[in-house]
Amino acid sequence: GAVVSQHPSRVICKSGTSVKIECRSLDFQATTMFWYRQFPKKSLMLMATSNEGSKATYEQGVEKDKFLINHASLTLSTLTVTSAHPEDSSFYICSAPNPGQGSDTQYFGPGTRLTVL
Amino acid sequence: AQSVTQPDIHITVSEGASLELRCNYSYGATPYLFWYVQSPGQGLQLLLKYFSGDTLVQGIKGFEAEFKRSQSSFNLRKPSVHWSDAAEYFCAVGAPNNAGNMLTFGGGTRLMVKP
Numbered sequence: 001g002a003v004v005s006q007h008p009s010r011v012i013c014k015s016g017t018s019v020k021i022e023c024r025s026l027d028f029q030a031t032t033m034f035w036y037r038q039f040p041k042k043s044l045m046l047m048a049t050s051n052e053g054s055k056a057t058y059e060q061g062v063e064k065d066k067f068l069i070n071h072a073s074l075t076l077s078t079l080t081v082t083s084a085h086p087e088d089s090s091f092y093i094c095s096a097p098n099p100g101q102g103s104d105t106q107y108f109g110p111g112t113r114l115t116v117l
Numbered sequence: 118a119q120s121v122t123q124p125d126i127h128i129t130v131s132e133g134a135s136l137e138l139r140c141n142y143s144y145g146a147t148p149y150l151f152w153y154v155q156s157p158g159q160g161l162q163l164l165l166k167y168f169s170g171d172t173l174v175q176g177i178k179g180f181e182a183e184f185k186r187s188q189s190s191f192n193l194r195k196p197s198v199h200w201s202d203a204a205e206y207f208c209a210v211g212a213p214n215n216a217g218n219m220l221t222f223g224g225g226t227r228l229m230v231k232p
Contacts, residue, residue, distance in 0.1 A: 004160075034219050034220075041227075042224070042225075043207065043222045043223060043224045043225050044161075044207070044220075044222045045222075046219050046220070046221070049219060093160070093161070095161075095220075105151075105163060105166060106151075106163075106211075106220055107163075108153070108160045108161035108162075109160055110159060110160035111160055
């Protein structure tokens with residue numbers, strides 16, 4: 001199966017700082033990656049679609065200036081939470097389809113828990 | 118717009134008992150359907166998926182799911198639950214023929230297993 005990693009797995013930061021989360025496809029290339037947010041005891045909500053070499057597509061209600069996405073290569077997408085506030089505390093999960101396994105199947109990273117103090 | 122409903126937020130079953138987790142979807146046609154499991158501190162793991170063909174799908178860890186078009190359902194089943202099955206289960210739908218498509222998730226069902 002395909003492997004997707006995220007770094008860091010857990011981060012605590014002060015309010016007002018920016019935090020970068022990396023999502024990597026370890027053994028396949030992904031022209032598209034997805035970023036989800038999961039609130040405690042809630043489901044995953046799609047935030048944005050990360051496209052290699054072009055701008056990300058954001059879901060309605062997601063602030064693109066707050067959640068900066070960069071898909072710099074075929075194996076790496078980054079999500080930067082800018083000027084983080086306590087309400088941004090959440091579990092952020094990325095996923096990527098692996099064309100070799102059928103592009104309609106998503107492989108998920110282990111998630112990054114962000115806590116903003 | 119597609120949507121997914123998992124009516125049961127929590128389910129508790131005894132170890133060895135059978136299990137059925139419900140999932141209903143709303144979509145204009147037949148979507149791609151998935152079941153994922155999320156254990157504490159772990160990422161989402163794909164249990165099984167349905168794209169087309171046989172409506173009874175076998176997955177990993179002894180799970181199966183049945184697609185019922187008339188009921189817009191894709192319920193997950195397991196004949197005999199093990200304590201290690203305690204986790205959060207998510208049903209998800211995706212749009213067919215959309216390479217690399219994003220998923221819409223249900224609210225999740227938390228499964229607890231009694232010894």
